[in-house]
Amino acid sequence: MNATRPCLDIRSLSTVLPNGARVLRSVSLSVQPSEVRALVGESGAGKTMIGKAVLGVLPLSVRIVEGDMLLEGEDLGRLQPKARRTLIGARTALIPQDPLTALNPSRRIGPQMTDRLVRILGWSGQRADLRIRQLLDEVQIRDPDRVLKCYPHELSGGMRQRVLIAAAFAAEPRLIVADEPTTALDVTVQKQILRLIAQLQREHGTAILFVTHDLGVVAKISQKVSVLYAGKVVEEAETAALFAAPQHPYTRALMAATPRYTDPFASLKPVDEAVLAGLASEIAAADQAWKRSHG
Amino acid sequence: MDEARNSRSRISRRGSSRHGSGARLWLAGGWLLLALLAAIFAPLVAPQDPLAQDLMFERLPPFWMSGSEPGFWLGTDSLGRDLLSRLIFGARIAFIVAFAAALAACLVGSTLGLISGYFGGWADRIISRIVDVWMAFPPVLFAILLVAVLGTGLSSVIIAIAVIDWTRFCRVIRAESMGQARMDYVENARIAGYGRIGIMLREVLPNVVPSIMALLSLEMGIAVIVEAILSFVNLSISTDDPTWGGIIAEGRLSIHQAWWVLVFPLVTLILTVLSFSQFGEGLKARFDPVLR
Amino acid sequence: MAEPLFSVRGLKVALPDMARKPLIGRAPLAEILKGLDFDLPKGSVTGIVGESGSGKSTLGRALVRLLEPSAGSIIFDGRDITHLPEAELRPLRRNLQMIFQDPMSSLNPRRTIFSIIAAPLRQNGLGDNLKGRVAEALQRVGLPQSFASRYRHELSGGQRQRVGIARALALSPKFVLADEIVSGLDVSTQAQILTLLERLAGEMGLTVAFISHDLSVIRRLCRQVIVMREGAIVEASATDTLFEHPQQAYTRDLLAAIPLPEIDDGWLLPVAKAPA
Numbered sequence: 129m130n131a132t133r134p135c136l137d138i139r140s141l142s143t144v145l146p147n148g149a150r151v152l153r154s155v156s157l158s159v160q161p162s163e164v165r166a167l168v169g170e171s172g173a174g175k176t177m178i179g180k181a182v183l184g185v186l187p188l189s190v191r192i193v194e195g196d197m198l199l200e201g202e203d204l205g206r207l208q209p210k211a212r213r214t215l216i217g218a219r220t221a222l223i224p225q226d227p228l229t230a231l232n233p234s235r236r237i238g239p240q241m242t243d244r245l246v247r248i249l250g251w252s253g254q255r256a257d258l259r260i261r262q263l264l265d266e267v268q269i270r271d272p273d274r275v276l277k278c279y280p281h282e283l284s285g286g287m288r289q290r291v292l293i294a295a296a297f298a299a300e301p302r303l304i305v306a307d308e309p310t311t312a313l314d315v316t317v318q319k320q321i322l323r324l325i326a327q328l329q330r331e332h333g334t335a336i337l338f339v340t341h342d343l344g345v346v347a348k349i350s351q352k353v354s355v356l357y358a359g360k361v362v363e364e365a366e367t368a369a370l371f372a373a374p375q376h377p378y379t380r381a382l383m384a385a386t387p388r389y390t391d392p393f394a395s396l397k398p399v400d401e402a403v404l405a406g407l408a409s410e411i412a413a414a415d416q417a418w419k420r421s422h423g
Numbered sequence: 424m425d426e427a428r429n430s431r432s433r434i435s436r437r438g439s440s441r442h443g444s445g446a447r448l449w450l451a452g453g454w455l456l457l458a459l460l461a462a463i464f465a466p467l468v469a470p471q472d473p474l475a476q477d478l479m480f481e482r483l484p485p486f487w488m489s490g491s492e493p494g495f496w497l498g499t500d501s502l503g504r505d506l507l508s509r510l511i512f513g514a515r516i517a518f519i520v521a522f523a524a525a526l527a528a529c530l531v532g533s534t535l536g537l538i539s540g541y542f543g544g545w546a547d548r549i550i551s552r553i554v555d556v557w558m559a560f561p562p563v564l565f566a567i568l569l570v571a572v573l574g575t576g577l578s579s580v581i582i583a584i585a586v587i588d589w590t591r592f593c594r595v596i597r598a599e600s601m602g603q604a605r606m607d608y609v610e611n612a613r614i615a616g617y618g619r620i621g622i623m624l625r626e627v628l629p630n631v632v633p634s635i636m637a638l639l640s641l642e643m644g645i646a647v648i649v650e651a652i653l654s655f656v657n658l659s660i661s662t663d664d665p666t667w668g669g670i671i672a673e674g675r676l677s678i679h680q681a682w683w684v685l686v687f688p689l690v691t692l693i694l695t696v697l698s699f700s701q702f703g704e705g706l707k708a709r710f711d712p713v714l715r
Numbered sequence: 716m717a718e719p720l721f722s723v724r725g726l727k728v729a730l731p732d733m734a735r736k737p738l739i740g741r742a743p744l745a746e747i748l749k750g751l752d753f754d755l756p757k758g759s760v761t762g763i764v765g766e767s768g769s770g771k772s773t774l775g776r777a778l779v780r781l782l783e784p785s786a787g788s789i790i791f792d793g794r795d796i797t798h799l800p801e802a803e804l805r806p807l808r809r810n811l812q813m814i815f816q817d818p819m820s821s822l823n824p825r826r827t828i829f830s831i832i833a834a835p836l837r838q839n840g841l842g843d844n845l846k847g848r849v850a851e852a853l854q855r856v857g858l859p860q861s862f863a864s865r866y867r868h869e870l871s872g873g874q875r876q877r878v879g880i881a882r883a884l885a886l887s888p889k890f891v892l893a894d895e896i897v898s899g900l901d902v903s904t905q906a907q908i909l910t911l912l913e914r915l916a917g918e919m920g921l922t923v924a925f926i927s928h929d930l931s932v933i934r935r936l937c938r939q940v941i942v943m944r945e946g947a948i949v950e951a952s953a954t955d956t957l958f959e960h961p962q963q964a965y966t967r968d969l970l971a972a973i974p975l976p977e978i979d980d981g982w983l984l985p986v987a988k989a990p991a
Contacts, residue, residue, distance in 0.1 A: 398907040
């Protein structure tokens, strides 16, 4: 086994819509084992689509036209659909944005959590149940008996997200895609949940692809970060380096626009037209080059 | 720039949804227009007198079969009456019933649904209970009962259908109005100083119109079927005037000697009902700017 | 300090609790606001902050009298509006305007932007020179005149919110309630909308209640802040005082929970085990 082999390696991934519009523009990024890689961008930047591509759940209308995705060295594109699903199912998991729609409202929490372990990994019911209780303890749910018997609507938003985090870590995945997992939560709950994710990530050595729109969350949770604009990675850096010295004008503009109560008048700066114009021409140039090389 | 891109993609999406609904809208609309024109100009386009009996020409087959006579394109029935002409004149009754009954049901049902859904409270409780009770009646038996009480004739058929089917409008429009009543623009209309009735007409009604249109078209198809059923059991209008249901009833009797007397009116009926429902759906898809 | 535009005393609001509605009969009332006292000075922007369930949106809706309080009093511009019936409220509505959180839901999809902005003008006796007034309202929020003939779905999120602001300000109201108006927007758009509202509030001398869950935004925009929790006021003071010397533990917790866009390795380390 190669110690430096990335857990997830995306090489020059491009996707198009049925009308021919490119959504992802030659995206390359990698996540090392037990590393948190943040993927930050505004709405429409394609950050959620990257997560979906990794998990193999892209909408049918979106077509991958270029690029490879390697999960622990296995090229997902070369696998048969069934083998690919099995591999993705065994080695990855998702922490979704909206914990309410991610859980079936008419089933109890318990079976929803063990389902995956029993159906996909073939565990016995008893083993799955034991594992789930262990994880519920790790996410600091002290009364697992009650929670497992609850229906989703009987839990608060924070509790539901804890349940989903426990479910995600239960099967010991190598990679977790966290798609805006705290966006729907209050700030105080968000802090607890981020703390939990960070703690479990450290203890289990899981790699996380953390999708978010919030530079504040990026700063706190990730070691590496990719800044996405219109489906293109405009900057990639170690998180500390990015915040110390952002290189791309868009990253700088994004930072200046993000509100900070410690410095109200230096933040909340509207993005400069020149930055947007620069981005537009950058995207246009990339599309030109792509068209030339792909006929 | 991001904003401009977003708005452009939204417009193009709207454009593509229009193309999708195009084919069925035109096919369904085409058939309905054809049938409607035939009905309006029946005396001009019908090749024969639909009531003229001629026992010399009884049970003539359609034009492509041997033994057919020129001028009787779809053949004749057991009394020698021209089938095509009878279908064309039957379309008159079908369309009159469809338009009048569906409009009446729509007017009553949509109004009550709008009030029930938007105002809620007591109005909603009373109207909903009436609808519940109404819908517990088996519709066809209800219709037969009504016609038996009102007496046969065109207007009783129309009244019977409207009386039975207004609940369909009421239920759907109530649900949609309830959804609309929760929107912020309804609240904002209060902020702007509008009264309750004003808000209902200005903010809620325009948003349920596409559904009303679709239902109206669907209901016309249903009215055609109900009228055919009533004619079939001889409870519609006087038996002299040709109706699709009446022709089907007669065709049933001679199915072994002349299948066409049963098959052609059935096909006409099915095509028309299908066209009404597809036309409604197509209209809704085309004129709904909210489709995202 | 100037005379208050709003003077609120002992404000209570109770709403039917649908979750506890019995099978037959009425839903029991749940007290959402539990007796609030505060003033909103004329011409100032006041931030109302709290987490979900704090009652901040209910408070906003009570101020513009979309809800009727169950107890206490609301004095607006020297007049008691606590229990005014809808008909008597209508003439006051032009001075009690509101900008909504979700412009997708607050703009009627079947009306043009012109019709949306013109409606409150027409309804409040400003129906003359509608074209000119709508044009002025659009220009004020930095939208091109051609937008008047567009529909909601042809606009981006930021543009929609600008229309929401244009509509609320078209009547030159004395008071505007802004309920989470940027929480659905991207940061770059959010900054544009906030600086726009900041500028217009200053120019027009508006009194604004700015409801938000985001303390960072509030610090920039507001002169005073009301912190709410579970239907009660936790702390209310001038903005600088609140941020520099928060008196209550809850306010300090809220501030500490905001992830600032800067590296802070200690932020995620557990201080103490969360209570069960």
